[in-house]
Amino acid sequence: MGLSWQQGPLSPTRIGRFLTPEPLPERLLFAERLRRRMRVRFHGEWIADSEDVVLLHEPGRYPVAYFPRADVRAGVLTGGDRVTHHKDLGDTAWYAVHAGGADAERAAWEFTGLPDHASELAGRIAFAWRAMDAFYEEDERILGHAADAYHRIDIRNTSRTLEVRSGDRVVARSERPVVLYESGFAPRWYVPRADVDEKALTPVEGQTFCPFKGLADYYDIGDAEKAAWSYREAYPEVGRVGDMVSFEPDRVEVTLDGKRLAMEPGQQVTPHGIDRGLDTDELRTR
Structure with a gap:
């Protein structure tokens, strides 16, 4: 997120609101x-x-x-x-x-x-x-666009139990997940690979790029396409989630301390384009 795009406060798709008696102009630059x-x-x-x-x-x-x-x-x-x-x-x-x-x-x-x-x-x-x-x-x-001073990422440890199921199959269960808070987005939960049944993950072709986290690899889980992803070589700034796995709660069943997670406003992300002449090796060695 930034100040004016995705779910930022000056974006037309913002998830919060300004507490003013009169509505703000439709467009603020x-x-x-x-x-x-x-x-x-x-x-x-x-x-x-x-x-x-x-x-x-x-x-x-x-x-x-x-x-x-x-x-x-x-x-x-x-x-x-x-x-x-x-x-x-x-x-x-x-x-x-x-x-x-x-x-x-x-x-x-x-x-x-x-x-x-x-x-x-x-x-x-x-x-x-x-x-x-x-x-x-x-x-x-x-990479990606001019740096936005209003974008922030915080990563926190938690002792809550996160479980992922695909039908009757337990895909992941962890008592040591981490949660990634990114400006304007709903929390994303990441699980250590040691707590994931990797046989349940089918790698798929194609990666996406985040200017703040790096290249994301994706996995199908059964019939659920791109139901999980991982920044296998995350940028040092977010190295705590490097090679961990996160799951889409609208494609597989994800529970946190027994409560099922659901998609929230602001959870969808608009992909970034890749800069001209930028290859994956350069991204990995940034």
């Missing part, structure tokens, strides 16, 4: 300075480098980084004659990006008709995430 050095790489060349990036949080979208034009390398942007209209921020000019002997059409944009209340974005350029090689904070690659 929020801009703030990132206060981190951010760089953009395209076809092996650095094309933007700034310590003055502004993040735009727009309802239903990942945060987007906007660079001062002065911090974008001269000659990289061409065109700008194609103009669309943003419902909140006015006319938008689109640019092709040229560097390293390659071109990417409509890979950058600038708001050219901003209302007075959105002056923070004046003279700033944004780059299409998947069209670029990569985005960096200092020398570390940022």
Whole structure:
């Protein structure tokens, strides 16, 4: 979750509400300075480098980084004659990006008709995430989208008993699960592999990617497709759930201290796209 996407407080699908006497506007946009050095790489060349990036949080979208034009390398942007209209921020000019002997059409944009209340974005350029090689904070690659300061993950131990059944078969039973709390999402329960009947898990092809946790592998359980998943090589920040298994409570029976779990608002997750040129080996060695 972030401030404005998935189930965040400024998202149209938020699960909480603002306690105000009058309803808020249907769409709320929020801009703030990132206060981190951010760089953009395209076809092996650095094309933007700034310590003055502004993040735009727009309802239903990942945060987007906007660079001062002065911090974008001269000659990289061409065109700008194609103009669309943003419902909140006015006319938008689109640019092709040229560097390293390659071109990417409509890979950058600038708001050219901003209302007075959105002056923070004046003279700033944004780059299409998947069209670029990569985005960096200092020398570390940022995956999936610009880092959102409003996203948090906490992992807690518990002595409660978690049991997973598929029909009459006990798939997992543990008195040492951990619970992962992720901003805006319902809790997710993870079980050590030693407490799982691995013969009940059938690995399936295909992985998904979380910018905060890493690559997820999936398993069928009987006829229940993708009923379990595991971050086998979770990022160090969430290493406590590495190689543990979690289960979908709407596809198999999951009980916690005898009480059956059910899908809750905010439990569904919108998958992230994979950055262009990003392979699984790079994700694993992040």
